[in-house]
Each structure stands twice: as C-alpha cells, then as structure tokens.
Amino acid sequence: MLAVLLSLLLAQGPAPEPPRVGEIAYEGADAESVRMLVALQPGQPLDTRDVRDAVRALHASARFSRVAAYAEAMGDGRIRIVFVLTTIEKLTSVTFPGHSALAEGILLQTANLQVNAEFQPEQLGTAVEVIRAAYFRIGYRHAQVTPVRKAAPGGVALELRIEEGPATRISQVRFEGDLGLDRDQLSAAFRLDPGDVLNLVALDEAxxxxxxxxxxxxxxRARVD
Structure with a gap:
C-alpha cells in the first residue's frame, strides 16, 4: 500500500515538497516500548527507505515474529505510518494429560516441541501425527491427540491431551510354510502369544x-516374513 500511494503521488508530477509523516502508530505492541527502535519521526519527509529501515529494526529486536508497515493518507496531505506487530510467543511448557503407555519424556522427544523457544502453531499438526504414529507402533491404533493452547505467564502452555483407547491384541499366532523346525521351537523363539499387545517393536524383535x-x-537360507 505504501508503494502504491507513493507511485500515485509521483504520477501527479513534481510537488513543492514530498509528503510528510503525520503520525506513526503501532498495532500489537505498546508504542512506548518500541518507539525507541524506530528512527522515523513525525514531521519528516516520507522516504520508503526509512520505513524499510524501521521494519528491519523492529525485526532485529527479536520481539516480533512478523512486522508489516502500512501507509494511510491523512486529510491534510500528510501520511500516517502504521506498524502492525505480531509478538513472539514462547512455549513455556508441554504436558500430555491422559498418557500412560508412553512415558512423558518419550512423548516430548517424539513431539519435538522446544520449550522456551518460539511457539509456532504450524508445528502442532506434525506433533499430533508423530505422537499418534508412536502409539500405533506400540499397539494403540486408535489413540487420539488433541492440542489445547493456554495462556501462561511469559507465553503459551500447551497440553497435548491423550486418549489412548484400547490396545490392539494378538488373537492368534500361526507358523506356516516349510517350517523345518517344530512349532514348539518356533514358539519359544517368537515369545509372543495370543492376548499380547500387538507392539510392532516387539514384533520386529520376535x-x-x-x-x-x-x-x-x-x-x-530360511526366510521369515
């Protein structure tokens, strides 16, 4: 919008002087806390380079995940510059209410969400899917994971609520084909029985x-599939 407005002003031909900055507003942050970061001042001629420098300075403060600048025409010919700021939210904690079959440390490592780092909502979908995959692998094929975001001092507290559901269990174990060994020997080596949870890690080991x-x-040359 800033570039379009300046293009229109230039298209009108040479002016006695460039438009001046009338006001500077900040949305998403307290003006007093960020004004010192911006060299642009009301009353000075509007220069897009100054606006770009201000955007860079606000980004460099590491306080905002997004900074945008907009220009608005004022009734007296001056320009109002509006900086729209999205504050960085930190992830203060991650908990897993309802978990039992997997330890919290394993869930945290699996989710790969970094506590005390910037909270990035777009990572939640991946975290939910990898946790469900981890439950599937240990035999909980209907586990559900629901993310719940809560405001907390200094950022966001995240709950990944777990509904593990019933475990899938082995109903039968059969050895088929040209066995070459008796079934008791195979059962002793396999060590999984009907009623055991269908844990894919344990199955691979069996x-x-x-x-x-x-x-x-x-x-x-025996092959086991």
Missing part, C-alpha cells in the same frame, strides 16, 4: 529371534 533360531539350526 521376527529377528526366529531368524536367529534358524541360523543356529544351520538353515541359513
């Missing part, structure tokens, strides 16, 4: 034990 059992029996 398959590894079967392959090792065949290797020790000298059946090096």
């Amino acid at each position: 398959v590894r034990r079967l392959r090792e059992r065949y290797r020790r029996a000298g059946r090096l």
Whole structure:
C-alpha cells in the first residue's frame, strides 16, 4: 500500500515538497516500548527507505515474529505510518494429560516441541501425527491427540491431551510354510502369544529371534516374513 500511494503521488508530477509523516502508530505492541527502535519521526519527509529501515529494526529486536508497515493518507496531505506487530510467543511448557503407555519424556522427544523457544502453531499438526504414529507402533491404533493452547505467564502452555483407547491384541499366532523346525521351537523363539499387545517393536524383535533360531539350526537360507 505504501508503494502504491507513493507511485500515485509521483504520477501527479513534481510537488513543492514530498509528503510528510503525520503520525506513526503501532498495532500489537505498546508504542512506548518500541518507539525507541524506530528512527522515523513525525514531521519528516516520507522516504520508503526509512520505513524499510524501521521494519528491519523492529525485526532485529527479536520481539516480533512478523512486522508489516502500512501507509494511510491523512486529510491534510500528510501520511500516517502504521506498524502492525505480531509478538513472539514462547512455549513455556508441554504436558500430555491422559498418557500412560508412553512415558512423558518419550512423548516430548517424539513431539519435538522446544520449550522456551518460539511457539509456532504450524508445528502442532506434525506433533499430533508423530505422537499418534508412536502409539500405533506400540499397539494403540486408535489413540487420539488433541492440542489445547493456554495462556501462561511469559507465553503459551500447551497440553497435548491423550486418549489412548484400547490396545490392539494378538488373537492368534500361526507358523506356516516349510517350517523345518517344530512349532514348539518356533514358539519359544517368537515369545509372543495370543492376548499380547500387538507392539510392532516387539514384533520386529520376535521376527529377528526366529531368524536367529534358524541360523543356529544351520538353515541359513530360511526366510521369515
């Protein structure tokens, strides 16, 4: 908008003097707390370079995640400059109400949300999906994760509310094909039984034990899928 306004003014031909800054307003932050960061002053001729410098200075303060500048024509021919500021919010805490099957430390590591860093709402979708995937892998295939954002001193407190749901359990274990070993030997190596939770980590380990059992029996070409 600033560039368009200046283009219109220039298109009108040479003026006795460039438009002057009439007012400077700040939206999203207390004016007294940021005015010292901006060299632009009311009364001086409007120069887009000064506005860009002010935007850079506000960004450089590391207090705002977004800084935008707009120009508005005033009735007396002067220009009002409006800085729209989005304050950086820090993530002060992350908790996981309702969790049981996975420890809080594992959930925090899985979510990959950095406490005391800038809160970025766009990361929540990924955090929810990776936590659900972690639950799926340990046998909780219907787990639900609901993010709840709460205001807290100094930033945002985030709750990722967990509804684990029922665990998926093994209903039957069968060994099929050209076994080469008796079923008792295979069961002893597999170590998963009907009624156990279908934990994919444990399943991978059980398959590894079967392959090792065949290797020790000298059946090096045996394949376990």
